[in-house]
């Protein structure tokens with residue numbers, strides 16, 4: 001993911017002027033310097049949250065810090081700006097062990113740091129900033145010391161009503177040290193709810209109170225001295241799932257419910273579970289508060305959505321964000337992407353020699369397209385794994401050449417071929433043009449672009465940093481114009497209905513509290529909580 005430094009806060013509300021009308025105008029989400037407009041690609045990711053707790057006697061034999069480290073490494077694709085781990089031994093409510101830093105997980109943690117984090121439970125985070133700058137002060141987990149002991153939180157998502165909640169918290173005399181909505185969540189939990197608490201803090205009641213005040217959007221893990229709460233927003237906008245750590249010698253054939261638990265994990269995605277010896281158990285339901293202790297897990301509450309609004313799981317998790325080996329709604333993300341490709345082949349067939357993909361996330365859809373169309377799949381691009389976010393600005397000459405920096409062409413597979421090239425999404429349209437040029441230079445006779453998602457047209461207020469209206473190429477050009485602009489022989493997108501069909505085809509909703517529903521706001525302009533009163 002390439003990224004640019006963002007504004008400290010995208011809200012223009014002045015905290016001192018809280019008597020003014022309650023309309024909060026957003027500035028463009030991504031203030032991209034003009035000279036970088038052709039450099040930035042894709043959607044910027046969200047965050048990854050992770051938690052782990054050991055069962056039975058403490059101190060545990062499980063290596064909790066290592067488990068969390070592997071857990072957040074598996075969530076690295078969700079955030080590459082900063083990361084952190086906080087652990088507790090379970091005895092002392094005053095002392096949590098904290099290690100956080102800027103950059104990739106592998107640069108932040110070494111053996112010594114991990115050793116110092118020894119504990120029986122802990123939470124971790126990988127961050128892609130949405131609400132405050134990419135700086136150490138905003139890195140997560142956030143830790144605060146309350147009258148009832150320490151509390152740590154890690155958050156994925158973005159509070160749609162952060163501005164008004166922030167005002168409420170400030171009005172109750174709490175000082176905030178950052179503009180992060182995640183710090184806001186942490187401080188909101190520290191405030192006494194209106195109900196009286198006779199025997200110490202009622203954390204589930206506090207969490208419930210927060211959830212009714214701010215129903216969108218988050219998955220949060222909250223750690224106290226000896227327990228972890230996992231919370232998913234009532235719309236189910238962000239993903240969160242539970243895994244069980246089982247003994248290494250447990251037969252694979254033993255059902256997950258019968259396998260003994262050595263510990264429990266909770267994670268934005270399930271992709272890391274196998275590498276830590278955990279088995280996937282289930283998703284956290286929309287609005288559910290799960291409590292994890294050394295004795296096991298239990299649901300302590302379920303908070304309903306306001307006005308019976310529909311569930312709104314981010315459909316872009318399937319399209320692009322999630323790792324393809326993760327499971328949502330009982331189906332693998334890879335299979336959904338494959339299905340999107342099949343659907344795309346039905347909607348927009350092409351006469352061609354081969355089908356190929358823009359790696360990474362376009363590959364599954366390309367296989368689907370190939371299977372449905374009967375065309376042969378062949379790789380045509382080699383991705384340079386060393387091109388990172390800090391890629392040096394090319395000179396004007398190189399920029400004019402439109403060099404496809406991340407890719408090389410496998411010319412023997414391309415020469416003389418009519419090619420269908422699949423990518424999962426087009427955002428600013430910066431990736432595809434240079435690739436087409438590269439493939440033509442390598443001898444492709446025709447290049448037809450098929451995109452396995454509909455055009456992005458609207459902003460996201462739920463944790464994804466979508467460029468401005470003008471920067472979104474789908475708002476400036478229709479498919480024919482875009483094909484001409486990027487030098488393709490033809491270009492077509494998957495329809496919204498086609499995407500929803502692909503997502504629904506094999507999902508397992510049996511035994512669930514409710515049928516699934518999806519947020520498609522960036523494609524359709526239909527927002528889960530109603531159209532926000534925001535300027536874009």
Ligand SMILES: O=P(O)(O)OC[C@H]1O[C@H](OP(=O)(O)OP(=O)(O)O)[C@H](O)[C@@H]1O
Nearest residue numbers: 041042359360361426427428429430431
């Ligand atoms: O239209 P644009 O603004 O150029 O962005 C679209 C591209 O960005 C993403 O890829 P990215 O390289 O970020 O990640 P990936 O390797 O996971 O596909 C996406 O998969 C498209 O290929």
Ligand SMILES: NC(=O)CC[C@H](N)C(=O)O
Nearest residue numbers: 046047129130131156157
């Ligand atoms: N991408 C995210 O989920 C970000 C979480 C939070 N809003 C932050 O900016 O830190």
Ligand code: SF4
Nearest residue numbers: 314315460519521522
């Ligand atoms: S607007 Fe788009 S990116 Fe944002 S939550 Fe909805 S589907 Fe996901």
Ligand SMILES: [Mg+2]
Nearest residue numbers: 358359360361
């Ligand atoms: Mg891509």
